[in-house]
Amino acid sequence: MLSRISSRPLHSLPLRSAACGASGVYGRATAPTRKLHHDRRAFHSQQPRLDSSPTFQAHSRVTSPSPLEATSNASAVVVNTDPNTGIATLTLRNNPVNSLTTEFMSEIAAAVQELSAGYPDVDGGARALLVRSECKAFSAGLNLESIAGASEESLRPLSLALRKLVLAFLTTPLPTVAEVTGSAIAGGAVIAMLCDQRVGLNDAKMRIGLSETSVGLPPPRFVTALAEDILGKRGAYRHLMLGSLLSPEDALTAGYLDAVHADQTSVSSDAQSRLTHLARIQAHARYSAKLQLRRSVFWALGEDEDAFVAEMWELVSDPRTQEAVGRTWEELQKKKRAR
Template sequence: MTPHLRLDTRGPIATLTIDRPAKRNAMNVEMWSALPSLVREVDADDGVRVLVVRGNEHFSAGADIGEFEAHRRGAAAARRYSEIVHTAERALATLRKPTIAAVAGFCLGGGCELALACDLRIASEDARFGITPAKLGIVYSLTSTKQLVDAVGPAWARQILYTGDHLDAATALRIGLVNEVHPAERLLARAYELAEITASRAQVSVRGSKEIIHRVLNGQHEDDDAVLALYDASYTSPEYAEGVEAFLEKRPPRFL
C-alpha cells in the first residue's frame, strides 16, 4: 500500500483519491504497483456499485519522471516499468463496476491514461489534458492508445500523441475526451450525483451494458453465448421483476 492512494467507501460508492499534491499527484512506481490491489478490493466488495476516481487538487500530472533514470534505464528496465503501469491501467479499465473520473487541474500522461480507463470522465473548467510521449521519446502502449482512439477517434488521437500539446476542458468536451464540463466548485457534486444515479439503477443492466460495450469496442459484432447469458440473467433477475412491477404501479423502482 502507499499513503498517496486512498480508498474510501460510503454506501454503494467507493472513492479512490490520488493524494500526492506536492508532486501534482504524479504517480510513482509504488503507487502504480498498489493500484491493482485497491481495484480488486472494490471489485470484491458486494456493497460497492460505483467507483469515483479523483485527485487531491489536480487529477494527476502523470508518471513521476524523476524516477525514470532509476526505473527506465535501458530497454529491459523500461519494459518492466511499462508493465507495472499497464497492469494498473488494465485493473481499472477491466473493473466490472462502473467508474467515474472527476478531473480537475492537470490530467497528463499516465494521469490521462487512468482517466481514459474510467467509463465516464467529468471535468472542471480548469482541467488540462495531455498525453506527452512525444516530448519524452516514449511510445505509448497499444492498449492505452486504443483507449484514446475509442474516446476521440483516430484523427484527434494522432494530434494528441504527435504534438503532446495540452488541451483545455472545452476542447476535451468537444472531441469526446470527457462527458461533461462544470465549474470547479460543482465538479465533485456532479461526479457523485452521477455515481448515485448509477448506483440506484438495476445493476444487472448496468454491468451487462458495461460488458457488452467492452465487447463492441474490442471488435465483437454478433451475439455469442456469453452475451446471451447476460440477457438471460437480466430477465430472470429480481431487478427485472421489480422494474416491471414499479412501472405498472407507477412508482420509482427500488433495486436492492
C-alpha cells in the same frame, strides 16, 4: 453559465471490428474469432493476487472512515465507501502531482481490484467508483526520471505496475467516473480515460492530454487504442501525434471530458449523479458492453506481460527516445532549480 454537459453517453464510444483490432494496426496479430468470455477470463487470470499485496492493506482504507481518519491517513491512496449510496471514492494523493511511480500504480491497481471483488453479489460492497485527486494535479503521469537513463531491469517493475493498473480499470465491473479537478497529463490522462466517464473543473490553469510525443516518448500500443476509443480516429490522430495539452473546454470538445463545470461542488454533484445513473443499469449487461467497447485496448495491451515489458523497453531504450526524454528532464530540472 460556464457549466456545460456533454451529450456523449458511454455507449457512443466507437467500437471497431475485430478485424481491425487483430490487424497490424497495433502491431500484434490476434485471432479475430476470440470469444469475449475468453478475453475476460484470460485478463482476470493475470491480475495480481489481492492477498499478496501488502501495500494495499497497509496504505489504503476500504471501509468508511470518519473525516478525521481520512484526513490523518498519510497514504498515497485512500478509499472511502459511502454505506448509503454504495459509491466508493478513490482519492489519489501522491504529492505533489500524483506522479505514477511503481509503488503508487500498484496501490491504485490493488485498491480497484479489492473494491471490484465479488461485485455485484457482496452485500454492503461498493456499487460504483469515483476517482479523484487531493493534489494540485489529477496526475502528471510517469516521472520522466524513471524513463531517462532507465535500464531493462529498472523498467520491468514499472512496466508491470502500469499494465496491472490499466487492467484493473479495464476489467472492473464497477461503474467508474473520474473527477478531474487538476491537470491530467500523459499517464494521468490515461487513468481518466480508462474510467467510464470524466467530469472536469473549468480551470484555465489546468491542462489535459496525451503528451507523450511532445517529450519524445512514442506512445505504447494500448495508449493509441485508448485514444482512438475515446477521441475517435481523427481526434486521436490529431492530439496523439501533436502531444496536445488542452484546456478543460477544449478537452470537452475533443472528447477527453464528458462535462466541465465552473466550481468543485458542481463537478462533484455531476460525478455522483452519473455514477448513480450508471449503477442503476443491469450490471451484467453494462459490464458486457464495457468489455466489448474496450476490446481493442485489450488486444493492444496483449495477454503476455513479458511481451508488454519488451514493448515498453523497445520504446524507452531507443537512443532517440533517451535523447529527447533526457533533454526534457534536464530542462524541467533547470526550471525547478530557478524557482
